[in-house]
Amino acid sequence: MPETQPPVEIPEGMEVVATRPRALTDVPFTYCPGCTHGTIHRLIAEVIDELGLDDRTVAIAPVGCAVWIYEFYALDAIQVPHGRAPAVGTGIKRASPDTMVFTYQGDGDLAGIGLAEVTHAAARGENLTCFFINNAVYGMTQGQMAPTTLPGQKTTTSPRGRDIARDGHPIRVCELLSTLDGATYVERVMVTDPKAIRHAKRAIRRAFEVQMEGRGFSLVEFLSICPTWWGKKPDEAVEWLRENMMPYYPLGVFKSAGQAGGEQAA
Amino acid sequence: MPETQPPVEIPEGMEVVATRPRALTDVPFTYCPGCTHGTIHRLIAEVIDELGLDDRTVAIAPVGCAVWIYEFYALDAIQVPHGRAPAVGTGIKRASPDTMVFTYQGDGDLAGIGLAEVTHAAARGENLTCFFINNAVYGMTQGQMAPTTLPGQKTTTSPRGRDIARDGHPIRVCELLSTLDGATYVERVMVTDPKAIRHAKRAIRRAFEVQMEGRGFSLVEFLSICPTWWGKKPDEAVEWLRENMMPYYPLGVFKSAGQAGGEQAA
Amino acid sequence: MSAEPKAILMKGNEAAAEGAIAGGCRYFFGYPITPQNEIPHYMAEHMPQVGGVYLQAESEVAAINMVFGAASTGARVMTSSSGPGIALMQEGLSYMIGARVPCLVVNVCRGGPGLGNIGTSQSDYWMATRGGGHGDGRCITFAPATVQEQYDLCYESFDVAERYRHPVMILSEAALGQMMEPVFVRPRGEAPKDEKPWALGGRRGGRNRRVINSLYAQPDDLARENRVLAELYEQVTREQVRWSEKGDDDPEVLIVAFGIPARCSETAMERAAASGVRTRLVRPISLFPFPHEPIRRWAKVAPHTLVVEGSIGQMVDDVRMAVGDQSKVSLLPVLGGLLTTPEEIAHEIQRVYEEGGRAP
Amino acid sequence: MSAEPKAILMKGNEAAAEGAIAGGCRYFFGYPITPQNEIPHYMAEHMPQVGGVYLQAESEVAAINMVFGAASTGARVMTSSSGPGIALMQEGLSYMIGARVPCLVVNVCRGGPGLGNIGTSQSDYWMATRGGGHGDGRCITFAPATVQEQYDLCYESFDVAERYRHPVMILSEAALGQMMEPVFVRPRGEAPKDEKPWALGGRRGGRNRRVINSLYAQPDDLARENRVLAELYEQVTREQVRWSEKGDDDPEVLIVAFGIPARCSETAMERAAASGVRTRLVRPISLFPFPHEPIRRWAKVAPHTLVVEGSIGQMVDDVRMAVGDQSKVSLLPVLGGLLTTPEEIAHEIQRVYEEGGRAP
């Protein structure tokens, strides 16, 4: 079959509405069909294009399904130990303060093994941006329970559902980090419909702007789906996210420009 | 000189008002003169005596000036890696749920290297008690900056004073942990005058009671002095604590029986 | 045929988990990492069935410290991980060695260094046999070569760990964790009931207090403990050296390999025999203590010693120490998550044979 | 006498810090631990003076990863710690080795295992020379014996690290970190200005993007990288073996020792000479690569080889490998935070001499 459909020549008089951002290479994503990691990647790349940051940004790849972002972004990049991206980012920023640095971390990476590093980076007001992808499981390693797995949710390591009495309560990262003086901008978004996607992109832009202005630590949490380990088709997964994750993880700006608060997004 | 002054026989008709708690061995404390680690030790021991817990409690010794609590308490005890006491405590509680477990951790131990372990233990609602001694420095290792060192405070690694722009903001542990659903009881106290000491003892008792009732994670933070590394006499240190630490670290119950809130202590 | 024990097809990882449970393990603390995930999955499913606890830790650092805590109560406790996770456990292991607390750690080794890959490897040999973190400790390390042996060693390891009050490490490999073979399983047993005189749990019944500790501020005291450890390792060396061997009695090439490469070597030896080269295989099962003696014995016979291992060369150091100047030591390194094959090894046997051997 | 360089009395730890700064180090990330605290204290004081950054990390895990980040920009970066902290850095070191990022790590070794004590020790020998965490990496390791050498090796280590794009570890000892001796210091230099073709910082001027990475999902790719590492270590072995030696040309006892025990051995040799025992000392300065060759050369002469080291016996393995069957190897272990003395060593020289030597 042809590479594109239609096998195209764009007619005169048409302008491009959506195309591959320059900040992405042409390496195909390694994600499962329908996985929203890809959506988030694209939004970040678009913002980098729009802000013209591609020649001074370093991307920090986590360990998780998104480990290969060092191949996906047309940027300098570094792949780092599981959970330690904020510490690595700290090193980069201290040695090269005018470099823009973002980490891209899953919930296992950031809220599990890496909780100390992100919390201390936030407390220090480290001038970098963390993108936090909350899909309520460890995707890459076969769908185990994550710190964000919901009560009752079945995973490969909570086969009878997460039991609060045994496994404890999920962690709400935005709520936790926004108590810290060093956190400048903290927002939770989702990417499961066009409107939410557009909103998420604005959040990404604000986070980068905070960093460009040297105003300290910014973090955007994305509620994301994992069709594979949730055992659901993408549309069912979106449904599940809306019904289960959203109530537990309310969207909104939790901290902005030094102002605290759980202001709900419209 | 004689061991005690007066070299005593207690006259008839006198009752004991204060004596060495049974839960302490007779090993002298290793602390510097005037250091309030000792005061806190005694209060914990008194509560253990009063609740009759000495035959079923395991004390977890941190790495820090208080590392030798395994010699000070007349209890089963374990000395563990720096910062990991809540994880070790988790192991003990899971294998032996009817054992009472407390950790005793400095601010370097709990809020520095061990922040992930205490946060996750709190999130899990682990049924144990953490005593958190905030003296705004790393005492044992020669007075370096701690995560709780105040802005402007001089330490051996912030010789020109803690610089927020470089070193970041101090972490308020009670405020941070009380955002977690699994944290049942979180209070900050101090031990710098008789009234505060009596109040602190009540907090210790409540924390143990929460654990005895199987109600989950409890933590009591103590504002404590480090005359040696603050470079102050004990009474000057108390003054400094009142003037500098108290405004930054307000006393109060931050979480109680599932209720959140920054209720100020009277 | 009903009473006859029946072999069941199991993954190596499942066999490790089931072997541990059968051996009395009731507490598992771990953090996910490929290629050992079937162990936590199995534990999450099965621990509740035997009244045990599976708890997912927030990290490998937390996991090993949860193991420390639970094991300090006298319970049989394990964790499992792979290279990067085991690296994070080094400090905790050192404390457990110093404080003399037994436990089982399974390392299903993957390709390294760094994130490496999830292919099979043996390149954590040093971290296992010299590791256990800082200080003079090292792990008692066993390396299985079949799924059955993986089961058996995990089963037995708690007895060994408790005998010496010391952590035991199983150095497995991705391939062994992932592969399936028939396994004869035992009924699930309980840990022996005898009270451990060091186990914590509060001074029940008013007994004397107990302390688990690795701090000895006085150098003389630490020196005493270090000497105890040195003697313990001598005892372990007397009692726990394990290996298997097979092949010709007058070998021209001595092969030393453990785990899967040893099995590939076995098949390669058939080919070598076909080309007229006499070989003998010594397969270390205990990596620490290392079977120096049988290797030296055969090295005195065989002018060539070929080490086949899944690394750029780690066990080869132990072999060199055993062999001394008795035989010429060559290395076939199996790199980067690759599996070796009988063909490759047969080729190397031929090569070293033709090259001509004996001492340096 | 004004232009003559003047020695100043410095603590070993301060010398390490000043040596690194003089060698161009501008970023220090670390976490407090005795007996190396003078290094961070010195850095906190002096880094601002040279336009560098001292940042206290929240843990050793964070520290080594901050080093990873800063070093990936091409800067000269270091951290320092002691046993337990170095154990926590093992995973990060493995990543840096896999991703080929240079840095300096100073381990001021204390007594272990576990919390051990803050006395002097060399028992992190294995963690240094075999460590660097999981996988096939190992640290290029130098061991100073004087405060001057501590200064010089830290000064030089960045050149070495950058030459091989690989972490360098200085294995120091509590005693050496704490002691004071006169040191000749150099003017503080800057790192060479030449652009590192792998250093990150954004695609400035539209250059091609750069990636620092240790993941090679395809076994063939990882095997290739492992082979590169093996070759690198061969090159390092050709170029970086360092040792010093002194003593009789026809020794009856060969002494192998590094660091402070080597200096104690020197003084002990005078006593041995007085009792008529001829000795020679080989003092490894590079622990990896290890000076096998000079040791083997002298082992062929001396029927006795005495290893003096601050552990229950770690370097002795490397010595055994070097010596083969040429000389009888004995070990004088210095345990648990204790300092050895010339008297103790002289006594042991006499003992092994009288015991009678040569091969096993």
Next chain:
Amino acid sequence: MTQTVARKGLVVIHAERCKSCEWCVRHCPTENLRIGAGTNTRGHRPAEVIDPENCTGCGQCALVCPDVCIEVYRARRSTSRS
């Protein structure tokens, strides 16, 4: 090389990248996308446009596509439709 006729919108789908997840299909306001019958080399059945005339060039499909398979073009307002 099909020369497309002038229209409001035009989408180009990179079939080799498509994973058949149906995000685009679900979000096209004109219900103008579907999963096709063919298979790409990775074994997925790529999405395809049903009626090129029907596309408004709204960009929703590209906005939701997680694999960046879709490019969208729209007729310039200033330019008269021929």
Next chain:
Amino acid sequence: MTQTVARKGLVVIHAERCKSCEWCVRHCPTENLRIGAGTNTRGHRPAEVIDPENCTGCGQCALVCPDVCIEVYRARRSTSRS
């Protein structure tokens, strides 16, 4: 062995444990404690009671002493003072 006369309160200071930190001195409501002139084996100058008659047995000194050096006794209320 000094036989103390009957009194409201009585404190016993374990001089060997005392580190001369003055917490007790500062908090005695009757200002009845001071740092003594002697030195214990660790080189500290322990606190001592100024006038045994003046002690009310209030326990403040023991409450604030970080080194658990002080035992406090008080006359039983029910018992008549002799």
Next chain:
Amino acid sequence: MRTDVIFAGIGGQGLMTMGQILASAALSEGKQASYLPSYSPEVRGGWANCTVVISENSIGSPTVGEPSVLVALERTSLAKHGPTVKPGGLILLNASLIPEPLQRDDVRLIGVPATEIADELGNPHVVNSVMLGAYVAATEAVTLGSVADAVREQLRSRFHLIDVNMTALRSGADFVASHTPEVV
């Protein structure tokens, strides 16, 4: 007698199940068997393969450098493993996804239009069963009956899938039986 086979494809094609079922079937016939999977870390879509060795005696090496049989489910797998097959060996391939055959004349090549067969059976996921049936028919390493039993055991809890997999096994076997082996 020792026989071996490599199943190769991409993650999600059911390769691992094929290997496990074959090993189970061998075990149930009283033989020794080892099954050794290998895969890249992507959760879906990466390369994957497994090696099954069956033997009357204890199995030494569970790996094979030169397999006697290769079952290739898609192009890249054939390209990677095809050249390693032992001269005189056998390659079974999913002809629906592999248009160009391998240029080797020292091995038997059998192309099975497995995707088409599966589509005809109304379930695209049974491609692996079709190929397994074909493998068994072509090699007789185990009996089709033991394989069928092993599939039934495997699908115990998803029994609605048993029938279609049985049909798929048989279709694969039938295809091999009824076609010239040297097809493609």
Next chain:
Amino acid sequence: MRTDVIFAGIGGQGLMTMGQILASAALSEGKQASYLPSYSPEVRGGWANCTVVISENSIGSPTVGEPSVLVALERTSLAKHGPTVKPGGLILLNASLIPEPLQRDDVRLIGVPATEIADELGNPHVVNSVMLGAYVAATEAVTLGSVADAVREQLRSRFHLIDVNMTALRSGADFVASHTPEVV
């Protein structure tokens, strides 16, 4: 010529300063010197000691098993290190805190009432300077002048302490000079 001394006491007695000043003084006289401290982990009050070796040539071992001189500031240190002093060696002790002398007649023992002298000088913290003065007078390892210079250098930023320390040094030296060495 190689000479060595161990200063021993408990943390907080200023031992380390004594050792460092002695090493500096030696260095300023063009000699080689090493100073090696050792202490327990308590921040205050634990055991502590330091060894200083002074030599014309390069210094091999910075440790000594049998020191030629011991300066003991309190009881336990004397008990611990006293027996190790080389026969014919010298022990200086703070007689104010060490009532019972050591039972050895193969060494020279000099008791200096250092705490009392310091108290008389109005600063209990200068015990270490008194003992250092005594050490220099008894051994002549370096000159009192070099030591005084080194103390001045050390106290540069706390110059109000210089005078009292100078007096203390001299008092210690004078005490040794004016008393029978075999005192106590």
